[in-house]
Each structure stands twice: as structure tokens, then as C-alpha cells.
Amino acid sequence: MEQKTAIEAFAALAQETRLGVFRLLVQAGPDGLTAGDIAAHIGVPASTLSHHLGILERAGLLRSWRVQRQIYYATDYEGTRRLLAFLMEDCCRGLPELCGTALSDLVACCPKPTVDA
């Protein structure tokens, strides 16, 4: 992953409405939600939401597909994984004993070498 791509993704998450949308969809799972459902949950006008969904999708954090009149959005789990792997790449030079348990139970920074995808 390129630095530029990662910055785009973090910028996408660094905004109240978008972070709310992303977390809502993480919790919703792979089936996702329609744009309308998301707007109702988050409480923003459709035009504003659409703008933010576009930013999240272009950043590789969401994917979308149409079903009849509605557009579904869901977390792009692989894109998200790549982002976090990039962030923690080569954590502690691969030496588990340096990290302690702080990250090891959440991110595979030490137990296994991180592969940049």
C-alpha cells in the first residue's frame, strides 16, 4: 500500500459523520445497509451522506452495489485490513518481546511478520 492511499483512508475516517457511518457498517456486517438506512441512522441529509459515502468508498473502506432502486454499502474488510497492516508494518522490528501485550491481542504486529499487501 502506498502512503498516499493510506492518508486518503485516514482522512476519510477523521470526520464525525464518516466515522459514524464506517462504524455502523462494521457492526452491520457484510450484508451492509442501504444509503437511506444509513442516513436515517446517522441523521444527515441525503446529499451530505452521499458525499461522505463517496469519500469512504474511494478510500477503499467501503464497497457498494445496487439492488433495485437502492444502493447498499458495506465495509470493505480487505481494504480495511490492508490499511491497518500498513500502519503497523514491521512493528517493533518483528520482535514480540519489545511490544508487550498492548497490541498483540489486537494486531498481529509481533506474533507474525506483517505482510504489506
Add this chain to the structure above:
Amino acid sequence: MEQKTAIEAFAALAQETRLGVFRLLVQAGPDGLTAGDIAAHIGVPASTLSHHLGILERAGLLRSWRVQRQIYYATDYEGTRRLLAFLMEDCCRGLPELCGTALSDLVACCPKPTVDA
């Protein structure tokens, strides 16, 4: 973790110089590097770097301490872990079978319930 705190952290990472600094320090491990070393690695003026280090530290992503004339900076692993846990909280409603393996080998989103710290 509050949403506001997480936004501050993602905004901190959403910038070329700061993302470079953070990743450099992730790889440097708990011993950290001095501000001067970081400036040399990244190639920015001291005043610019200082500004960015302050933003990363206030966001809970770095910690710092003085040793004689120099100030060391290192990753705040616990702060980082809290941020990623917040992002992936209640992933897939806690149902491993929904996630596939995309995140499970990086983030404990499905294998164990994520605790918001």
C-alpha cells in the same frame, strides 16, 4: 473511547509527514527516537516537525520524555490499540462466520468480543 478522541487520532494520521513519523516510530519500537533523529529521517524543518509531533502526542498516538537535551518520542501502543479497537468495535455483531478471514488474522474483531477501552 469517545468518537471525538478517535477523530483527533485519525486526523493526526491523515497527513504525510505525521503518518511517516508514526510508522517510523512503530518500527523503531518502545525505545523511540529523538526529535532530531526523526527530523533527519523524515526531512522536515524542526519547527514543522515539532508541530506535527505535538499533534500526534495530543492524539494519544505518541508519548515523549526528555533525556538530557533531547526529547524522545515513541509509539503509544496502548493508545493505538484503543483506537483500532474503537474502529472495529462489535465487528460483524460478534459473529466470526460473517467476517471470513479478512480481518481475523490482523484484528481481533471476531474471535473475541472487542472491549471498548
Add this chain to the structure above:
DNA sequence: TTGACATTTCCACAATTATAGAAATATTCT
């Protein structure tokens, strides 16, 4: 083909932020 529905694109304004030089602060050595 007309109308209703779901979402996106366009637009303009307000607010936030990156940058780096100069000066200030803090620490150490002689």
C-alpha cells in the same frame, strides 16, 4: 409515459489546517 422514489452531482460559503522562518525556551558544557 407519467409519476414516485432513491441517490448523486452541482454550487457557494464558512471553517480548519500545513508550512516554515524568526524568536523564545530549556539544557548542557566550558
Add this chain to the structure above:
DNA sequence: AGAATATTTCTATAATTGTGGAAATGTCAA
């Protein structure tokens, strides 16, 4: 005390971004 070193604070300018109404687009039912 005075000079040298390491870093931060101050300041101003340039550039980027969030917002939501109105209009446009795409989809479907009658």
C-alpha cells in the same frame, strides 16, 4: 556567566474541506 545545542512557540499565508439546498440521474410501478 556565556556560548552552543535541541526543541518549541509564534506568526502569517496558502490550500483544503464540510455543509445542505436545488437540480439532475437512475430505477421501478402503474
